[in-house]
Amino acid sequence: MIKISFPDGAVREYESGVSALDIAKSISEGLMRKVLAAEIDGKVVDAFGPISKDAHIKFLTWDDKGGKSTFWHSSAHLMAEALQEIFPETKFAIGPPIENGFYYDIDLGDRKITDEDLALIEKKMKELAGKKERFSRKEVAKADAITYFKEKEDPYKLELIDGLEDGAITFYTQGNFTDLCRGPHIPNTGFIKAIKLMNIAGAYWRGDEKNKMLTRIYGITFPANKDLEAYLEFLEEAKKRDHRKLGKELELFAFSEKVGAGLPLWLPKGAMLRQRLQDFLQKAQLESGYLPVITPHIGNINLYKTSGHYEKYGKDSFQSIKTPHEGEEFLLKPMNCPHHCEIYKTSPKSYKDLPVRFAEFGTVYRYEQAGELHGLTRVRGFTQDDAHLFCRPDQVKEEFKKVIDLVLYVFNSLGFADFTAQVSLRDKDDRSKYIGSEANWDIAEDAIREAAAEKGLKTVEEFGEAAFYGPKLDFMVKDALGRSWQLGTIQVDYNLPERFELEYIDSDNSRKRPVMIHRAPFGSMERFVAVLLEHCAGKLPMWLVPTQVKILPISDKYSDYAHEVLALLKKKDIRSEVDDRSEKIGKKIRDTELAKIPYMLIVGEKEMESKTLGVRKQAVGDLGAKSIDEFISIIQEEATI
Numbered sequence: 001m002i003k004i005s006f007p008d009g010a011v012r013e014y015e016s017g018v019s020a021l022d023i024a025k026s027i028s029e030g031l032m033r034k035v036l037a038a039e040i041d042g043k044v045v046d047a048f049g050p051i052s053k054d055a056h057i058k059f060l061t062w063d064d065k066g067g068k069s070t071f072w073h074s075s076a077h078l079m080a081e082a083l084q085e086i087f088p089e090t091k092f093a094i095g096p097p098i099e100n101g102f103y104y105d106i107d108l109g110d111r112k113i114t115d116e117d118l119a120l121i122e123k124k125m126k127e128l129a130g131k132k133e134r135f136s137r138k139e140v141a142k143a144d145a146i147t148y149f150k151e152k153e154d155p156y157k158l159e160l161i162d163g164l165e166d167g168a169i170t171f172y173t174q175g176n177f178t179d180l181c182r183g184p185h186i187p188n189t190g191f192i193k194a195i196k197l198m199n200i201a202g203a204y205w206r207g208d209e210k211n212k213m214l215t216r217i218y219g220i221t222f223p224a225n226k227d228l229e230a231y232l233e234f235l236e237e238a239k240k241r242d243h244r245k246l247g248k249e250l251e252l253f254a255f256s257e258k259v260g261a262g263l264p265l266w267l268p269k270g271a272m273l274r275q276r277l278q279d280f281l282q283k284a285q286l287e288s289g290y291l292p293v294i295t296p297h298i299g300n301i302n303l304y305k306t307s308g309h310y311e312k313y314g315k316d317s318f319q320s321i322k323t324p325h326e327g328e329e330f331l332l333k334p335m336n337c338p339h340h341c342e343i344y345k346t347s348p349k350s351y352k353d354l355p356v357r358f359a360e361f362g363t364v365y366r367y368e369q370a371g372e373l374h375g376l377t378r379v380r381g382f383t384q385d386d387a388h389l390f391c392r393p394d395q396v397k398e399e400f401k402k403v404i405d406l407v408l409y410v411f412n413s414l415g416f417a418d419f420t421a422q423v424s425l426r427d428k429d430d431r432s433k434y435i436g437s438e439a440n441w442d443i444a445e446d447a448i449r450e451a452a453a454e455k456g457l458k459t460v461e462e463f464g465e466a467a468f469y470g471p472k473l474d475f476m477v478k479d480a481l482g483r484s485w486q487l488g489t490i491q492v493d494y495n496l497p498e499r500f501e502l503e504y505i506d507s508d509n510s511r512k513r514p515v516m517i518h519r520a521p522f523g524s525m526e527r528f529v530a531v532l533l534e535h536c537a538g539k540l541p542m543w544l545v546p547t548q549v550k551i552l553p554i555s556d557k558y559s560d561y562a563h564e565v566l567a568l569l570k571k572k573d574i575r576s577e578v579d580d581r582s583e584k585i586g587k588k589i590r591d592t593e594l595a596k597i598p599y600m601l602i603v604g605e606k607e608m609e610s611k612t613l614g615v616r617k618q619a620v621g622d623l624g625a626k627s628i629d630e631f632i633s634i635i636q637e638e639a640t641i
Contacts, residue, residue, distance in 0.1 A: 003054045004051070006058075012026075016050075018050070019049060031059065038059055040055050042428075068097075071097075073102065075220075076102035079121065080106075081128055085176070091106065092106055093105035102218075105156075132188045133190075135174045141167075142161065148171075156205065197219040201371065202214070203215075240537065241537045241538075246538040250538055252270030252273060269547070284409060292360065295362060298331065300330055307500070309334065319332040333362070333364050340360070348505070356389070359387040363383045364382060382527070385520050393443075400451040404452070411488075416487075422474040423459050426464070434468050435495050440494035448472070470493035488522065488523060497514050498513060539598075549577075549600070601631070611627070
């Protein structure tokens with residue numbers, strides 16, 4: 001007999017070899033019908049697999065992240081099975097779950113998948129799902145796995161197997177389809193009720209542009225048709241809020257093939273919006289004791305070898321700059337922290353000097369694959385609201401808490417009320433990915449947990465999400481559509497001070513290493529603006545919006561009065577424009593609404609004679625006549641942060 005512990009603390013005994021499904025059934029048939037996978041001692045596994053020793057169990061349903069991921073992983077296999085039946089010549093690469101749905105990379109030779117093909121694949125998937133085919137798992141010797149995929153003529157699977165250890169290879173089968181896979185999977189395909197194949201894209205095998213371009217088919221599935229309908233409605237709303245569409249309409253930013261993919265161009269209105277964000281944070285930082293610094297856009301390759309970034313991320317992530325001198329190599333700056341370490345070293349520090357807080361809006365460059373670029377959310381050149389705090393070990397928790405306060409101030413000022421603080425920790429199973437001592441990692445992880453708890457933050461812990469040099473607190477913000485975005489981040493780092501040999505003189509005249517805290521409340525200016533635009537559907541807060549007021553003269557006769565009003569508003573730093581086009585007032589009003597300008601002022605004969613304004617508010621309508629002073633007071637009050 002084995003003991004199974006449940007999340008509520010209850011413990012029950014079962015025979016060794018019992019499955020999570022058996023355990024769920026012993027509680028209720030209804031529960032068993034909902035279970036998609038199980039978490040055994042913190043690891044997501046098949047609900048139908050045997051449990052042979054004492055364990056903690058958590059049942060995973062559609063309501064759980066692990067349940068959805070397993071559901072979509074199995075859906076990728078279902079799509080592959082459908083593809084195999086329709087196009088037997090298909091060569092399969094990989095088919096993982098993603099945040100929303102799944103994809104499978106396939107090689108169809110010269111054949112191109114069409115929209116008609118997608119409809120055919122969907123139909124076949126529904127047919128196969130209706131058969132309620134069971135998923136089964138089998139451990140396979142490496143030689144047998146190679147033989148199987150050689151006979152099947154699947155070169156991509158053979159390449160994957162080549163990198164696997166004998167004794168760690170598993171196959172999963174449902175119906176007539178068998179795949180190389182670690183799992184886990186749902187009990188059977190019958191759970192999949194609603195299917196939608198979303199789109200087709202190209203993807204290089206293993207993300208390497210030197211390899212063959214494969215066909216990637218994206219899809220999403222649900223346990224009920226109503227869930228799919230709701231998701232498609234969500235996508236329609238998301239299209240309206242797409243920051244790329246809004247950025248073009250509001251004249252904020254653009255991209256140019258001649259400049260280069262992933263390198264945004266900030267237009268005047270976008271540059272002013274971005275500058276206001278920077279001024280807002282810079283003011284808060286100066287009040288909190290941060291010192292502004294500026295570092296170059298490039299650095300010698302040895303700087304990044306010292307920091308460990310070059311070894312960790314590899315030369316493909318960095319853009320090299322050749323110089324006329326042989327043996328000399330510079331890189332476009334991929335991060336600011338090594339530069340700030342060198343600034344710290346420019347003068348000796350005493351324990352009394354700490355903490356030192358260096359802040360920079362530093363532009364960095366990282367080579368992202370072309371297929372991964374997406375508007376402002378995934379770019380090759382971006383500006384981080386970066387700061388690095390150097391403090392004594394006894395100051396770490398207090399400094400960390402102050403940074404949390406700053407992040408919360410930013411979120412509150414911009415309407416991001418719904419967020420979770422994610423404590424990002426080391427991978428439990430693979431410590432080789434990280435630098436530094438176990439002891440320092442333990443201290444840093446505990447400091448983050450304690451600081452977050454003392455600030456009353458709602459936290460979740462995610463293993464394997466730490467930076468290679470230290471754990472971090474990532475702020476996962478939900479937007480108006482309920483999507484989660486990683487924005488602000490705070491990281492504790494004992495390792496870079498060691499690598500750069502940073503020191504301070506302690507009270508006993510001994511030399512000590514400072515602790516480094518990395519932080520970026522926005523994350524990057526580009527990503528933050530993108531998320532903000534989608535969150536507020538382009539209707540930016542009054543203090544931030546590029547144009548606060550549009551003045552609309554009814555005809556050319558009132559243009560002079562409109563410009564008088566403009567001059568008065570500008571004296572009060574109210575961002576205003578006059579629309580003196582020879583258009584009817586109805587069209588001017590519609591265009592101003594579409595431009596998402598908060599206020600429009602209608603001026604005609606009555607307003608000119610009485611020195612008043614006809615005020616209309618975005619999405620509200622007519623507010624009636626106001627004096628100029630009254631209107632200025634309204635704007636100034638709304639524009640207060």
